[in-house]
Amino acid sequence: MKKYRMFVMILGIFLCAALSGCGDDKQGKSDLKDGYYTAQMKDYSHGWKEFVTICVMDNKIVSVEYNARNAAGFIKSWDSAYMRNMNSQVGNYPNRYTRKYAAQLLEKQSADDIDMLAGASSSGSNFEKLSAAVLDHAKTGDTNIAEVVAESEKE
Secondary structure, X not given: OHHHHHHHHHHHHHHHHHHHHOOOOOOOOOOOOOEEEEEEEOOOEOOEEEEXXXXXXXXXXXXXXXXXXXXXXXXXXXXXXXXXXXXXXXXXXXXXXXXXXXXXXXXXXXXXOOOOOOOXXXXXXXXXXXXXXXXXXXXXXXXXXXXXXXXXXXX
C-alpha cells in the first residue's frame, strides 16, 4: 500500500509539472481577452460597409466572420447577382474571398502576412486593417465596435 501511495504521489507531481509546462508560451504573444469583438469600416464603399467579428476563447481566436453589409443590412456574400457579375469580371466573388481571408486570420492568429487574393486585393487590404483593429480591441478587452478609416479617406 505504501508503494501505491508513493507511486500516486510521484505520478501527481509529474503530471502537475508536465501540465504546467504545456500551457501557452506567452513570451512575445499578446494576451487576448475572451469575448466577441467587431471592427468595421467607418464609411460605405460602393454601397457596402465591411466588418470583421471574432470570438476569442482562452487567448485564441476561435471564429472569424468577415463580410460587408449595405445600408439596409443585407450581407454582400448573399447577393447572388453581385456574385455572378463579379465572378465573370474578376474570377472571384465575396462569398469566396471573405471565407478565405477569415480562414487565414483563424489559422495564423495574426493580422500579419495575409495573402491577398486576385480580384479581391482592395477587400484584402481592408481586411488587414479591420483585423488589426479588432485584435487591438481583443488585447484590451474593449467590446466597442472599432471603426477603421480607409486609406483613400485619410488626409
